Amino acid sequence: MSSQALSRPLAGTPVGLRSLRKWAVVALALAALVVIAGISTDLAVFWAVGLTFGFILQRSRLCFASAFRDLFLMREGRNMKAILAGMGVASLGFAFIMQKAVPDPTAGALPTQAHVTPVGVYLVLGGLLFGVGMVVAGGCVSGTMYRIGEGYVASLASLGGILLGLELAAHSWNWWYAVSVGISPIIWLPSSVGYAGALAITAALLLAAYFGITWWESGRPPLFTPKKAAEQAALTFSDKVAQTWRGIFVKGWPMMSGALALGVLNIFAFTYQHPLGVTGELSSWADRGSSLFGWAAPPIAGASQLAGCVLTAGGSWLTGNFTLDAGVIGGAFVAAVLASEFKVRWPRQRRRYVQSAAGGLGMGYGAGLAVGCTIGAFFSAIPSLGLNGWIFGLSLLIGAFGGVKIIQRIP
């Protein structure tokens, strides 16, 4: 084939109209903020957090699925190293927040909102299933949501699978609770070694993981060598403003900046109410949907004793978690439009839709079982200083390895 077909105009829409469209999208997101703030402050705060969350993910292309997957697929760990750094920042902030809530961690109490869950077989199974599913679907739950905002149609199939998986998990949860969740121990590091000790252990583990990945990558040249400070001697103030604007809204961010920003956002969310998490709310969407068909989930056993992305049966639409999840999609959409990266993308092969839905199903069930996804049960759990975040992360790693073997066999 020749390259003739490629020579066509850069874009179909006149530039003036395109920038009008960009401003309209930003105005819409902000107008929604004002309207939501009129209903309740909580809803508005989480809408803003969600927008920021989606914006960060889209700009830095921070993808938890590829962070695990590319360690095997490309022997490349820049994404994962950024996430480890983000969790390091969040750990510090989380420790201060938890220390205020529970000054003496050895007394037996847990900070109510920290993402600390029992460590048991259910967590490993959930992580394995989630790890396979996210690689097969080409994105984890938050990845699926930000890709929807960018116009990836296959991600809608993933979301359908995720919702179905969460609902199936909600219907079988009480069995899992009886055989594993309810009888497994909660291992919260500060309860035995105090906050300083728990932070030291977490920092040591994060550093070990960081350098472990560096070792794994070694023998290959670094994908992205740090850039020398730009030659910007004679820039005027307005040049600098324009440059900053482009750096934030138009150009891609370095993954490390994205992950650190996400760590700080997580501290903010926890300071305000609770750490970031997306799947608890999605399970509530799933259950409200299936109730319409007379297939509502039974009450979730132990829900009041668990924190984080606990499966939710029923629930109402007007919650902070709803505006958070909707905000992730909205924020990614705003970011994609501003950077001219929005496009409705239809995979031409039908098996991609099946693949995305099947991966979503595995992720949904896995997240339901493990009380969260790569965000709630990993990115928010390790900084909560529980052992569960690490066990879930290791299970994701093994699951992702399996997922890579599977996608290499799907043409």
Next chain:
Amino acid sequence: MSNFLDVRGEICPYPMMQAVAALKKLPAGESTLEVLTDHAPALSTIPWEAAKLGYEADIEEVGSPEWKITLRKSEAARDAKAVMARMQDQLAKLGVGQE
């Protein structure tokens, strides 16, 4: 005459995997492959994997958002560090780079 691969619409990470498969299957004597993609993450993964196979990459924006990546067999590609530095410059110019 160059070989051409259209991976638009594909989900992650198939643009990269299909480009690598196509490079490995290039007929003897052929040394160029053009890849058309609308998947921004592929702009870093395709040149990276191609460099491992001895190809260097040129990226051109041909739509919004669509890019053409031209992969050429080259001795210079053996110096992966130089290839990556060049690719980063290109991405920065296109405004999609992650410096």
